[in-house]
Amino acid sequence: MAVTFPDFSAPGATIPVKGPSHARTLELLGGGASRTVGMVLTAVVTLAVAGAATAATQLTGNIETVEMGSLGTDRPKQVLPEDPNAGTPLNIVLMGSDSRGGENGGLAGGEDAGARSDTTIVMHISGDRSRVEMISIPRDSTVDIPTCTTTNGVATPELYGTKFNAAFSQGVEYGADVASGALCTVKAIEQLTGVFMNGFVVVDFAGFSSMIDAVGGVEVCVEEAIYAPKANHLTLEPGTHTLKGVKALDYARARTGDGLGDGSDLGRIGRQQEVMASLARKVLSQEVLTNPSKTLKFLDAVTGSLTMNKELASIDGLAGLAYSMRNVRPDTITFVTVPNEYDPNNPANVVWTDDAVQLWDNVKHDRPVDFDPDAPSADASPSAPTGDQDTEAETGTKPGTETGGSETEPTPASTEIKQAGEEAFTGADTTKVCG
Numbered sequence: 256m257a258v259t260f261p262d263f264s265a266p267g268a269t270i271p272v273k274g275p276s277h278a279r280t281l282e283l284l285g286g287g288a289s290r291t292v293g294m295v296l297t298a299v300v301t302l303a304v305a306g307a308a309t310a311a312t313q314l315t316g317n318i319e320t321v322e323m324g325s326l327g328t329d330r331p332k333q334v335l336p337e338d339p340n341a342g343t344p345l346n347i348v349l350m351g352s353d354s355r356g357g358e359n360g361g362l363a364g365g366e367d368a369g370a371r372s373d374t375t376i377v378m379h380i381s382g383d384r385s386r387v388e389m390i391s392i393p394r395d396s397t398v399d400i401p402t403c404t405t406t407n408g409v410a411t412p413e414l415y416g417t418k419f420n421a422a423f424s425q426g427v428e429y430g431a432d433v434a435s436g437a438l439c440t441v442k443a444i445e446q447l448t449g450v451f452m453n454g455f456v457v458v459d460f461a462g463f464s465s466m467i468d469a470v471g472g473v474e475v476c477v478e479e480a481i482y483a484p485k486a487n488h489l490t491l492e493p494g495t496h497t498l499k500g501v502k503a504l505d506y507a508r509a510r511t512g513d514g515l516g517d518g519s520d521l522g523r524i525g526r527q528q529e530v531m532a533s534l535a536r537k538v539l540s541q542e543v544l545t546n547p548s549k550t551l552k553f554l555d556a557v558t559g560s561l562t563m564n565k566e567l568a569s570i571d572g573l574a575g576l577a578y579s580m581r582n583v584r585p586d587t588i589t590f591v592t593v594p595n596e597y598d599p600n601n602p603a604n605v606v607w608t609d610d611a612v613q614l615w616d617n618v619k620h621d622r623p624v625d626f627d628p629d630a631p632s633a634d635a636s637p638s639a640p641t642g643d644q645d646t647e648a649e650t651g652t653k654p655g656t657e658t659g660g661s662e663t664e665p666t667p668a669s670t671e672i673k674q675a676g677e678e679a680f681t682g683a684d685t686t687k688v689c690g
Contacts, residue, residue, distance in 0.1 A: 338575035340453075342382050344621040345576075348441050348455040349376040349389075350423065351463070374524060375419070375440055377452070379618050384579045388624050389531060390614070391524045391592045391676075392444070394420040397604040401446045403439040405430025411439060418604065419443070433457055434562050448615040457562040463507075464500030465556035466534075470543055472497040473533040475506065475526075476687040483512030495689045503530065521592070521605070525676025525686075528590040532675075535682040536585045585682030591624050592676055625679050 351374075379388040400414040400422045409429045414421055426439030437455045445452055458466075467473055474497050483489040486509035489502070498506055507530050509515055509523070516522035543549050594610035617626045672688060673680035680686055 338384070338579035340576070341579060344382040345380040345453045346450060346618065347378045347380070348437070348444060348452050349378055350437055350440060350455065350457045351459070374520070374527065375423075375444070377444065377450075377618070379621075379624070380576075380580070382621050385582070385587060386623065387580075387583055387588045388618070389528070389588065389590045390618070390624065391528060391590070392419060393520055393524065393593065393595055393605050394418060395520050395604045396593070396595065397598045397601060397606050398443070398447055400425075400439075400443050403442040405435035405438065406432055407435070433459075437562065448618070450615055450619045454564045454566055460504060462556065464504050466500075466553060467498070467503045468500040469552040469556045470534070470537045470549060472499045473503055473530055473537055474498075475503075475529060475533060476689040477514070478687055478689065479514040481506075481509070481512065481514035483509035483515060485509070485511055493689070506530070521595075521676055524592055525674070528592075528675045528680075529686055531590060532585070532588070532680070532682040532684075532686070535588050539583070539585060586684075588682040589624060589679055590675065590681070591679040 374394050375392045377390040396419040398419050402410050402413050404410050411425050411429045422439045422443035423436035426436035437457050441452045441455050477491045481491040486505040489505040507527050511518040594608045595605040598604040598606045617624050673684045673686050675686040
């Protein structure tokens, strides 16, 4: 059980905060809009590296090809993009920023200064590139935050027994930019989990909205009528809806209101994960893959509003990673929330349970997030390798997953309805049923 100290609420930055008006990179250093603005932005960026890149490379499958061998054997060899980290698992921190700068002001609303991040997702890409796992970290987790050095060289103070998202807030406050918030979040995650992070990506409101619009919207199932005054008065009747950019943003950031459960951050995480899954299905569908115009619009939107570390932003590196992930499908993308329970010393917060220790150990050793070492068949599982993170991955594909460019439609592992935000599910599973 975590030891809880007096709750800390990072003060809002009172200095101008520079948000990404276009894609920006930096070196990775060291290891009415209210504060409820959702990190669903991470949901979209999830697919920025995995889904969007995969879509770009899979487009080549729509082109009729012919060998050029008949022209002679003394021709230069054609080299395919190389994944510089082939065989090594990658962990990328996905964050969203509610900075009010640039195009975001009109989308965010309100006059709050600064930039915050209410939810963060760690995207784990397996060493054999057969799995993508999206791990949501509740913003209200009670944790200790280490000091970190911002982009302007200022060291932030250590914080104890505070909310997890204080790392991002005080990084922005002391560094005066969104990038510093990202750096401080990365360092906090590494200290809390013992897992090395290879990079980060931050996307803002405008980027989120543009990405959703680029693919024609995402489909969501609403089981109970929703009215969320704080999310631009979002109103949705029960049923299936295709949400375009701004409305998808409102749905993903909504936390309080009618039809939104108990108003906790955990409920919002579940909706964010459902949006991610819907986006994954859309981006990886033939509707997008066979439409060059739509795909290019999506890729343009992805690269237009991001801040990321230089190592990850390498064009050659991204192209190689994308090509190595060409067989990723919705049913190989898993969404899960860090196991938690309510903080007994502060019911507004949560603390991570012992199951979280196992989850991060699985990530560190490139095992599926739901791997259980105590299960009878665990030792015999081909998808449960052992060894440290820096060893070559031995993880196999999930049962029923085909590789080699198969066009077989993904099918759910079962007909069971999964509870998004509360249990692990894949992009092919059912989380809600709309009549």
